[in-house]
Amino acid sequence: xxxxxxxxxxxxxxxxxxxxxxxxxxxxxxxxxxxxxxxxxxxxxxxxxxxxxxxxxxxxxxxxxxxxxxxxxxxxxxxxxxxxxxxxxxxxxxxxxxxxxxxxxxxxxxxxxxxxxxxxxxxxxxxxxxxxxxxxxxxxxxxxxxxxxxxxxxxxxxxxxxxxxxxxxxxxxxxxxxxxxxxxxxxxxxxxxxxxxxxxxxxxxxxxxxxxxxxxxxxxxxxxxxxxxxxxxxxxxxxxxxxxxxxxxxxxxxxxxxxxxxxxx
Ligand code: AMP
Ligand code: MN
Ligand code: MN
Ligand code: MN
Numbered sequence: 001x002x003x004x005x006x007x008x009x010x011x012x013x014x015x016x017x018x019x020x021x022x023x024x025x026x027x028x029x030x031x032x033x034x035x036x037x038x039x040x041x042x043x044x045x046x047x048x049x050x051x052x053x054x055x056x057x058x059x060x061x062x063x064x065x066x067x068x069x070x071x072x073x074x075x076x077x078x079x080x081x082x083x084x085x086x087x088x089x090x091x092x093x094x095x096x097x098x099x100x101x102x103x104x105x106x107x108x109x110x111x112x113x114x115x116x117x118x119x120x121x122x123x124x125x126x127x128x129x130x131x132x133x134x135x136x137x138x139x140x141x142x143x144x145x146x147x148x149x150x151x152x153x154x155x156x157x158x159x160x161x162x163x164x165x166x167x168x169x170x171x172x173x174x175x176x177x178x179x180x181x182x183x184x185x186x187x188x189x190x191x192x193x194x195x196x197x198x199x200x201x202x203x204x205x206x207x208x209x210x211x212x213x214x215x216x217x218x219x220x221x222x223x224x225x226x227x228x229x230x231x232x233x234x235x236x237x238x239x240x241x242x243x244x245x246x247x248x249x250x251x252x253x254x255x256x257x258x259x260x261x262x263x264x265x
Contacts, residue, residue: 001263002255003032005061006076006187006215006243009047010125012037012063013132015248018047024246026054029255032263034061034078036243039094040128041082059265063187064094064173067166068202071192072157075173076215076241079265080182087180095128097167102129108161109134109154114143131155132247157193171209178210183262185213185241189232190225200232207236217242217256 008014009021016024018035025033033056035047041062051058060082064075080087106116120137121129135150144150154161174184186206192199203214216229217240233240242256 001031001057003030003057003242003263004028004244004246004253004255005032005034005059005078005185005241005262006036006063006218007033007061007246007253008037008063009035009043010123010127011040011043012128013130013247018043019050021246021253022047022050022054022056024250024253025051026056028253030056030253032057032059034059034262036061036063036076038063038128038130039065039091039098041091042126042128044082057263059262060182062091064168064177065098065165066168066170066173067164068170070157070164070166071194071202072164073170073192073202074187075170075177075211076185076187076213076243077173077177077180078183078185078241078262080177080180082180084180087176090176094167098128098130098165101163101165101167102134104163105131105134105155105161108163112154112161114138114154116141170206170211174206174210183212184210185215186211187215187243188218188245189214189216189229190218190221203232204236207238211238213239213241213260213262215243216240219243219245219252219254 009018035043048058059078062077066073116137135147138144138150177184214233217226230240239260244252244254246252
């Protein structure tokens with residue numbers, strides 16, 4: 001089955017409505033999709049309704065921000081009960097932490113002379129604030145020439161004003177996804193900023209803890225990298241998923257063959 005299991009909408013740091021993204025997925029040949037916004041499922045019902053009307057299989061999804069020893073670790077959740085009270089409380093906690101973390105970033109930026117207009121983050125849909133929104137606001141206000149410059153200078157983990165999303169460990173994200181009956185998949189493992197030995201050790205640790213899958217097929221990664229992570233997944237008994245991590249670029253949505261239990265949900 002062809003599909004894309006890693007997609008963002010404007011309910012997190014994507015730039016498009018969930019329904020529009022589903023239309024794009026259909027055009028790209030997807031037969032199965034999941035909307036995986038950062039720490040929110042606000043776009044889920046809109047995406048599900050559109051996907052079903054287009055004849056695409058829809059799986060509930062989310063991308064949870066976690067942190068392990070200062071490393072940003074993203075855990076994708078699939079097929080969970082989106083109405084589980086415990087899961088909804090967990091998501092609410094993540095959203096609250098995002099707002100607090102944004103306030104800490106604003107305070108750090110203020111010390112560097114960067115301030116925002118009061119309405120700089122007033123959105124017409126209930127978006128969860130991320131570093132991307134802050135980079136965009138800097139560009140809109142003319143403080144930085146473009147998104148990449150803003151991100152590199154102020155928001156990257158090496159920046160003096162960086163504040164991690166460190167509310168939970170990846171193990172907690174795995175637990176919460178499992179408690180709601182879902183599968184937990186490590187997002188873009190090749191992007192984890194550790195040397196290869198430490199990265200593998202972390203993945204082994206999470207696999208032993210109960211991680212279910214590895215996103216070995218990701219955006220534009222080289223086929224050698226896909227093979228490397230596919231082999232690692234096989235060795236650790238994890239299934240493999242594919243995701244384009246769509247935020248806005250046309251053509252970002254990929255149609256890739258899936259062969260994992262999510263397809264059978
Ligand atoms: P946050 O969830 O607030 O930590 O923001 C992370 C998001 O920012 C990621 O999901 C990406 O969409 C985006 N991002 C992370 N690193 C970069 C980067 N170096 N350049 C541009 N965008 C990035
Ligand atoms: Mn993002
Ligand atoms: Mn991610
Ligand atoms: Mn993502």
